[in-house]
Amino acid sequence: MDRAVDRAGARKLLSCLTDEHLRIVDADEDYGTALGYARNALVGRDVLELTHPDDREVNRERADALIAGGAPFSITKRYIGADGRFLWVTNHISLFHTGTTRRMMATVELIDGPPAEDETRMLRRAAERILAKRRLRTHYFEDEMFGEPAFDLLLDLFAQDLAGRDTYTTSAAVASGAPLTTALRQIAMLVDRDWIVRDPDPNDRRRIRLRMTAAGSLRMRDYLLAAENL
Template sequence: MAQLAYLHEGVEPVRTEGDAVFALTLSLFGEDQRRISHLAEDARAAGLAVGKPRPLESLLEGSGGVLGDVVVADCPQIDAGKLAALIRLDERVARAGARLIVATSADALDDVFGCLERSRPQILIGAQRAEGLVAMGAALAQLPGRRLREDDGEERMLLLRLTEQVVRIAEKLDRLAPGADGGALRAPDRPFRPAEEDREFLRRPRPPLPDPRLIKQIVRDRRLRSKYFAEELFADPAWDILLDLTMARAEHRRVSVSSLCIAAGVPPTTALRWVAQMVESGLLERMQDQEDKRRAFIALSDRSADAMARYFAEIKSSRASPI
């Protein structure tokens, strides 16, 4: 069975099978030459062998060619052909055990997200180079065969926050030295997933969810801080996401992923990274639209709804102020 290894520190990642050694490969799909060129350069800097870029629609023509270990699709705009191609790509990546990165725009996010149900992709908004590098590092760390220590939930959440810091630092460096090569920056070599905790619901009846008007007031109060302080000082996307989805559940409405990114109060790619980790950890659930299979929504899991209801009930009983 093929496994991944490193020949030595600083040398490109390789796949080994017996005595044979193979470089890990990257498949590129897209048509914007400038963006594709940057993605290819960054992939080579990460040690990947890059194949010839192909249009996304080529996936609909016969077999569409062999996929690499990592697949990157640049899809800033969406139409019927690209939607069909993304659905096909999602299925093929999932079957192959590859890792998928999709760069898109805020306008196309809901359609793109709805198409990608099986492959657990990383979705980038705006495709900033620093975020692409972080995504590439995460994809390499998640490939089958990598022997990574199973960190506990606290350590994984810390790694997720460190990833955000890597992106911020890289963006500042880009502004200070626009001509500098971003390829030297590398992401932490670990998957950014909070551990799933199997906790049974408490046997006593669950209290009702809080009044949505109370949550709206909490959100307004939290946003008010940015009037006087830098927004990054209080960034807490996980809690903002939980608050927004608690309010939506109490109001019996569905929440799109693009709406949730706005509620998170951080850049869209960062918000998507948090949503993905929270879905994987069981805090959130992806809900496919039964009337339109190309659409998907995000909701609290029953476990999270239980926890949020109990949190607000305890706050109310102790007469404390929610934060």
């Protein structure tokens, strides 16, 4: 049997009905079980409250477009279960009318994890968010009290790699928040650990590009996925 067909046949489909404000009107028992709630405890709740904060804006925008006359749509996102765990789903949303009332029906497909493009987006935003929070400390505490330039450098380099942007030694030093001499020592240490590599810029051999190695990227990916599940 074709593996794709086998997966499709075995996948679990749930259903949820909301009003035009995304408040749950009804849901099947399996939907509640998957999220860890009794079915009656879900009725009246805003779907966005059960959705990961990073996925709420696009969910709201797509729903608003549907209500305004747009086409049915599908969205891959994360629910937040009652126990705090994340649940990856693809929701297939359509709008229908019952008399003068409008309802949105979601057929919810449980999936093992995010598609590659969604995981890339999630990891990049996670790295940028952690880095921004770390930089925020300097507004409230003296710089010399807290300093982990190597980790800040890795976070920035990982995010830039996912965005497809080149990072050079000088910009990496700035991202680390450390003096240039300190940043250069940190870069050398990360190279020795085989977490990053230095490459000459093919367009300007005087400039040195930095990029994550496969080992460094895997380590940062695993860390960010673990952090997102806290």
